[in-house]
Amino acid sequence: MATATARMNKALARLAEDERPEAWITLRPAAELLAEAALVDARITAGAHLPLAGQVFAVKDNIDVAGLPTTAGCPGYAYRPDSSAPAVERLTQAGAIALGKTNLDQFATGLVGTRSPYGAVRAAHDPKRISGGSSSGSAVVVALGIVDFALGTDTAGSGRIPAAFQGIVGLKPTLGLVPTEGVVPAARPFDCVTVFAPDLPTAESAAAVMAGHGPSTPSTRDWPADAPLAAPPCPRVAVPDPRALTGMSPAWRAAFAATTERLRSAGATLRTIDITPFLQAAELLYGGGLAAERHAAVGEFITRCPEGLDPSVRRIVEDAGRIPAHRYAADLARLQQLTHQAMALLDGCEALLLPTAPHHPTLAEVAADPIGVNSRLGTFTNFVNLMDLSAVAVPAGTADGGPFGVTVVARAFADRVAADIATLIAPAGDVSDVGELPGSKAAPTSPWGPTGLPLAVFGAHLTGQPLNPQLADVGGKLLGAVRTAPCYRMLALPGSPARPGLLRVTEREAGRAVTGELWALPAAALGRFLAALPEPMVLGRIRLDDGCSVTGFLCEPHAARNAPDITAHGDWRTYLRRAGLDIRPTESVAGASAMSDAATAGQTGGAV
Secondary structure, three states: OOOHHHHHHHHHHHHHOOOOHHHEEEEOOHHHHHHHHHHHHHHHHOOOOOOOOOOEEEEEOOEOOOOOOEOOOOHHHOEOOOOOOHHHHHHHHOOOEEEEEEOOOHHHOOOOOOOOOOOOOEOOOOOOEEOOOOOHHHHHHHHOOOOOEEEEEEOOOOOOHHHHHHOOEEEEOOOOOOOOOOEOOOOHHHOEEEEEEOOHHHHHHHHHHHOOOOOOOOOOOOOOOOOOOOOOOOOEEEEEOHHHHOOOOHHHHHHHHHHHHHHHHOOOEEEEEOOHHHHHHHHHHHHOHHHHHHHHHHHHHHHHOOOOOOHHHHHHHHHHOOOOHHHHHHHHHHHHHHHHHHHHHOOOOOEEEEEOOOOOOEHHHHHHOHHHHHHHHOOOOOHHHHOOOEEEEEEEEEEOOEEEEEEEEEOOOOHHHHHHHHHHHOOOOOOOOOOOOHHHHHOOOOOOOOOOEEEEEOOOOOOOOOOHHHHHOOOOEEEEEEEEOOOEEEEEEOOOOOEEEEEEOOOOOOOEOOEEEEEEEOHHHHHHHHHHOOOOEEEEEEEEOOOOEEEEEEEOHHHHOOOOEOHHHOEHHHHHHHOOOOOOHHHHHOOHHHHHHHHHOOOOOOOO
């Protein structure tokens, strides 16, 4: 059986191979790490439920870890915090162990990974190419297999560009879902903590542990009541007009085209849009008034202590200090206009698919033009946090001899939608090799995303039936099949589409178990269903065969007077098939859009 100690020994052995020493700024002593691993093993033995038991992680060195110096890539800025950032503390409480602090573009100002006095971080697969930044070291130590996951930060793409260049996953949550207390700011309103991992399930597990309010995390935001729990089975995805990709090499354009076809083959509907408003917004972060946030974050320190600064970082921050307030205000208004235009272009789509980066530069190319190359790297990433969007960067094959990556961008709090669509591109493989530690298996990590409210359905809302899009299009998530306790009758109600009514009966009556599906819906969507139910439909508690009870569709007793009793069939699909009324999924799609619109407007059609 795997143990936290065994996993730590493996990490230390991998670390000793010293492939990319420049990826690290501070490493914890081996004895200290092994002692912490032993404590995790002891907690597991004592019966503790640790969802990340024994997983080893790295922390970008602009995020506080208790007892370790935080440098933000600048030795003169270093301080030693007494407590960890809440995001880190939550991970360690869940059984994960921080191996050390990783290198970064100084003050998280850059997308290249070369702006650090601790050394330029080279790509994991090609030492002549940059790692990407600013979360350079974190991405590389994941790609090298030293750690199970690593924390980065993302303002302009720092949690996504390095992921693309290493061929790994970069999960960038909606702003505020993960607390940013204990993080050195880069541009405070647009900063977030991100996760690098070899696969999406590992990244989601870490993000789920870190997310949420706490007594010392005023920066956090709650999932809203209408946050979607899943992408629909056939998501609608926007893709850029090919003219927006002309700056990419032919091989990278071909790789992106192949990715779009893979997504189409997986069932997605693609729609080409003009992404100009997104690109124009991207220019505001470094080329506009919003760059003033850079000076607000660290400008005072740079003015007071100019020694040890990267020349490009110093130039960017000092220039930001000369931006007048009226320009900042004007660009905020401009950003609002561009965001409105961009969201209009996405209307009817669940997400936007983009290349994560336009190219993968060499170290020599960055040295020759440090500002220009960096600016071009942010073409497809800079706008995301400015517009308050969520994103997941995933590997999508290779091109020009190295990894090629794409990013799924979704609306704020549609993080689960972005992750589901990303899975269609990069299906989940094996998760971290930590093994089946008892503590982690006994208490699996909560899924990344809002939890929703359960709803049991037994008829026209079942998967493949005519009204199922009403559930999928509001962000509902199928949890699985369910079976009622043997105390129900099922009736064939009149009307179109065909629908059953479920009626609970007493012990003296002839009831039986009925099979259906359990879904989870956003709380706001379930409320709309309840408000719009026509007679004889009601929402009530349904008893399941395992003794639990959930909310589900029932019908009022008077509906049973003239409705045929179809209980003997056991479930709605069997009745339809035997009655010659079977509605195939292809038929049920017809008119689904209109039905979904009706659900949104509060007209559920009274089906179950």
